[in-house]
Amino acid sequence: xxxxxxxxxxxxxxxxxxxxxxxxxxxxxxxxxxxxxxxxxxxxxxxxxxxxxxxxxxxxxxxxxxxxxxxxxxxxxxxxxxxxxxxxxxxxxxxxxxxxxxxxxxxxxxxxxxxxxxxxxxxxxxxxxxxxxxxxxxxxxxxxxxxxxxxxxxxxxxxxxxxxxxxxxxxxxxxxxxxxxxxxxxxxxxxxxxxxxxxxxxxxxxxxxxxxxxxxxxxxxxxxxxxxxxxxxxxxxxxxxxxxxxxxxxxxxxxxxxxxxxxxxxxxxxxxxxxxxxxxxxxxxxxxxxxxxxxxxxxxxxxxxxxxxxxxxxxxxxxxxxxxxxxxxxxxxxxxxxxxxxxxxxxxxxxxxxxxxxxxxxxxxxxxxxxxxxxxxxxxxxxxxxxxxxxxxxxxxxxxxxxxxxxxxxxxxxxxxxx
Amino acid sequence: xxxxxxxxxxxxxxxxxxxxxxxxxxxxxxxxxxxxxxxxxxxxxxxxxxxxxxxxxxxxxxxxxxxxxxxxxxxxxxxxxxxxxxxxxxxxxxxxxxxxxxxxxxxxxxxxxxxxxxxxxxxxxxxxxxxxxxxxxxxxxxxxxxxxxxxxxxxxxxxxxxxxxxxxxxxxxxxxxxxxxxxxxxxxxxxxxxxxxxxxxxxxxxxxxxxxxxxxxxxxxxxxxxxxxxxxxxxxxxxxxxxxxxxxxxxxxxxxxxxxxxxxxxxxxxxxxxxxxxxxxxxxxxxxxxxxxxxxxxxxxxxxxxxxxxxxxxxxxxxxxxxxxxxxxxxxxxxxxxxxxxxxxxxxxxxxxxxxxxxxxxxxx
Numbered sequence: 001x002x003x004x005x006x007x008x009x010x011x012x013x014x015x016x017x018x019x020x021x022x023x024x025x026x027x028x029x030x031x032x033x034x035x036x037x038x039x040x041x042x043x044x045x046x047x048x049x050x051x052x053x054x055x056x057x058x059x060x061x062x063x064x065x066x067x068x069x070x071x072x073x074x075x076x077x078x079x080x081x082x083x084x085x086x087x088x089x090x091x092x093x094x095x096x097x098x099x100x101x102x103x104x105x106x107x108x109x110x111x112x113x114x115x116x117x118x119x120x121x122x123x124x125x126x127x128x129x130x131x132x133x134x135x136x137x138x139x140x141x142x143x144x145x146x147x148x149x150x151x152x153x154x155x156x157x158x159x160x161x162x163x164x165x166x167x168x169x170x171x172x173x174x175x176x177x178x179x180x181x182x183x184x185x186x187x188x189x190x191x192x193x194x195x196x197x198x199x200x201x202x203x204x205x206x207x208x209x210x211x212x213x214x215x216x217x218x219x220x221x222x223x224x225x226x227x228x229x230x231x232x233x234x235x236x237x238x239x240x241x242x243x244x245x246x247x248x249x250x251x252x253x254x255x256x257x258x259x260x261x262x263x264x265x266x267x268x269x270x271x272x273x274x275x276x277x278x279x280x281x282x283x284x285x286x287x288x289x290x291x292x293x294x295x296x297x298x299x300x301x302x303x304x305x306x307x308x309x310x311x312x313x314x315x316x317x318x319x320x321x322x323x324x325x326x327x328x329x330x331x332x333x334x335x336x337x338x339x340x341x342x343x344x345x346x347x348x349x350x351x352x353x354x355x356x357x358x359x360x361x362x363x364x365x366x367x368x369x370x371x372x373x374x375x376x377x378x379x380x381x382x383x384x385x386x387x388x389x390x391x392x393x394x395x396x397x398x399x400x401x402x403x404x405x406x407x408x409x410x411x412x413x414x415x416x417x418x419x
Numbered sequence: 420x421x422x423x424x425x426x427x428x429x430x431x432x433x434x435x436x437x438x439x440x441x442x443x444x445x446x447x448x449x450x451x452x453x454x455x456x457x458x459x460x461x462x463x464x465x466x467x468x469x470x471x472x473x474x475x476x477x478x479x480x481x482x483x484x485x486x487x488x489x490x491x492x493x494x495x496x497x498x499x500x501x502x503x504x505x506x507x508x509x510x511x512x513x514x515x516x517x518x519x520x521x522x523x524x525x526x527x528x529x530x531x532x533x534x535x536x537x538x539x540x541x542x543x544x545x546x547x548x549x550x551x552x553x554x555x556x557x558x559x560x561x562x563x564x565x566x567x568x569x570x571x572x573x574x575x576x577x578x579x580x581x582x583x584x585x586x587x588x589x590x591x592x593x594x595x596x597x598x599x600x601x602x603x604x605x606x607x608x609x610x611x612x613x614x615x616x617x618x619x620x621x622x623x624x625x626x627x628x629x630x631x632x633x634x635x636x637x638x639x640x641x642x643x644x645x646x647x648x649x650x651x652x653x654x655x656x657x658x659x660x661x662x663x664x665x666x667x668x669x670x671x672x673x674x675x676x677x678x679x680x681x682x683x684x685x686x687x688x689x690x691x692x693x694x695x696x697x698x699x700x701x702x703x704x705x706x707x708x709x710x711x712x713x714x715x716x717x718x719x720x721x722x723x724x725x726x727x728x729x730x731x732x733x734x735x736x737x738x739x740x741x742x743x744x745x746x747x748x749x750x751x752x753x754x755x756x757x758x759x760x761x762x763x764x765x766x767x768x769x770x771x772x773x774x775x776x777x778x779x780x781x782x783x784x
Binding site for chain 2: 132383386392
């Protein structure tokens with residue numbers, strides 16, 4: 001009986017201070033929507049919560065999300081994957097090559113396979129030859145770019161007459177969720193405070209969907225389940241946390257690392273395929289990825305190496321990107337107001353918990369952001385486009401002590417040489 | 420014995436890697452129906468044509484600067500992926516300042532060089548401080564800062580900030596002749612950049628710093644074993660900051676030979692990608708000043724001679740495959756040789772121990 005009580009006590013005291021697990025995502029969504037509603041109502045930037053923006057956000061989020069999931073699989077197995085960008089580039093070529101001949105499903109498969117090949121190369125270099133992970137990643141990005149350009153001018157040039165472009169890749173048909181989609185757009189049109197905002201954001205999630213979006217979003221819970229709720233996942237994560245201990249328990253660390261990195265490449269390649277199949281894209285286009293592999297990595301860090309956080313990070317980055325593309329600098333300018341509100345709330349919460357220094361920092365940051373908001377009319381489009389990178393830098397600077405990456409991510413591991 | 424050992428560990432891996440990469444490309448060419456020997460012959464004869472030889476030398480000088488900037492960080496196991504952003508931003512700001520001030524000839528050029536180095540160092544100071552004070556990995560922060568630098572450059576070269584529209588291209592104001600660095604004209608062969616001197620000087624300076632100064636020793640020690648360095652009284656934080664600032668300052672000079680010797684203004688189409696080239700060359704030359712010089716020339720040769728491949732119908736992108744596979748195979752080759760040497764050493768020591776044990780046993784009987 002005493003043993004049970006001793007075990008139960010820390011759990012109970014932890015629950016007293018912290019929210020239950022399901023409440024955190026709900027809280028994030030509610031606070032996010034509330035902030036956006038208030039901003040929309042006060043600044044009259046209705047594009048902030050329009051279904052068009054939400055739709056653009058979902059589509060722009062998808063490649064980032066897939067690349068981030070790729071990073072998650074690899075880093076959880078203990079291998080840092082800076083080569084995501086290169087694997088994604090390989091994926092765009094593979095998707096376009098398979099897609100223009102055999103249709104969109106083949107494109108997904110093509111992207112997957114080509115990305116996985118890049119991942120395999122990274123695994124051979126980092127796991128078998130214990131090459132530094134950053135070095136291998138940079139090399140694979142260079143190599144992926146070179147192979148893709150070579151193959152594009154070899155294969156696509158005769159068909160499309162352009163070495164930088166593939167022939168047209170047929171996309172997926174779009175579908176909306178029947179009933180829900182119409183009702184939501186009707187509600188959005190009424191322009192009621194909060195209700196219409198929610199309807200707009202929800203509308204983007206249920207109208208003009210493609211199978212790529214569904215697959216991408218489904219991969220988040222799937223990744224969580226496999227990595228955190230199966231024996232396989234526990235072993236894979238143990239290779240990222242303490243490979244020597246895993247080895248001593250009979251886990252074939254090399255094999256799990258290989259699996260993690262190859263899946264990582266496959267997901268990044270799938271992200272490339274999502275870019276190629278994005279409505280409005282003709283197919284492969286040189287320079288199409290535009291650093292999204294790196295943003296995926298940033299989203300993963302933002303999400304503290306967890307699938308849910310990763311989803312939130314890519315949603316944020318996709319949203320800012322989509323808003324910037326659809327509504328321009330003035331709408332992004334309104335987001336500064338949202339950021340001010342967020343900083344004030346964070347400051348007040350910290351103050352209520354008597355954490356005086358963070359509270360002061362948050363309120364000061366809020367004041368600075370508000371000053372910027374007040375001083376300028378619009379965010380120059382050059383900076384709006386790089387909001388994800390700036391947000392990542394701020395998050396790293398502010399919260400790097402609280403982030404918890406897998407303990408041995410990026411470190412060399414040699415079988416049988418543990419101490 | 421030591422000479423042979425040196426050949427095996429220092430020269431063999433890069434040679435193997437280049438051969439392996441060439442073989443890989445040859446296979447790719449054969450598979451796609453081209454003759455690899457024709458391709459190689461065309462590339463070699465191209466060096467004789469027009470300005471190619473001078474272009475190779477000029478590019479090599481620029482690449483060498485980038486490689487030095489990377490190598491300073493690598494010595495301390497710091498991955499400054501941000502050379503790309505640092506050199507581009509520095510070149511842009513240096514061009515803006517150079518186009519705005521009026522100074523007497525030599526002073527003007529020196530001022531531009533100083534601005535370049537300072538801006539590079541300042542941009543590198545962000546990841547340096549983030550790493551030293553907040554423990555943020557310099558890899559991630561420099562990657563992010565590369566993107567931010569692109570945005571900043573686009574903002575600075577905007578017509579309502581510092582840019583002017585020339586033709587279809589946004590550009591900074593041109594630098595007056597007093598700020599330019601004259602080159603060595605070779606008639607029809609082109610003009611060698613005057614700032615090639617800077618590359619050579621910095622190469623020598625890099626060697627001196629590492630091999631002949633206390634700071635260089637501390638730097639290498641911190642890279643080899645942070646704990647040993649700390650025990651020896653090296654302040655790790657201070658070293659991180661200084662190494663990254665130094666790396667950034669050198670990176671800030673990368674764009675200047677072209678700026679002061681050829682372009683005289685920074686435009687939106689100014690070359691990009693030298694940062695990643697620098698990383699590749701630093702790996703190829705193993706951070707050694709001479710090795711990196713060879714690497715720079717090889718890289719420049721591949722880049723400039725590739726233009727001739729179009730004439731024989733070979734996609735010139737094959738060179739990118741060559742470059743990418745060289746980088747990957749050289750690091751693998753170093754590891755293979757290292758393992759082989761380790762095994763040989765173990766065998767040698769085991770043999771000696773056996774021999775000694777045998778001799779002792781004989782003496783005992």
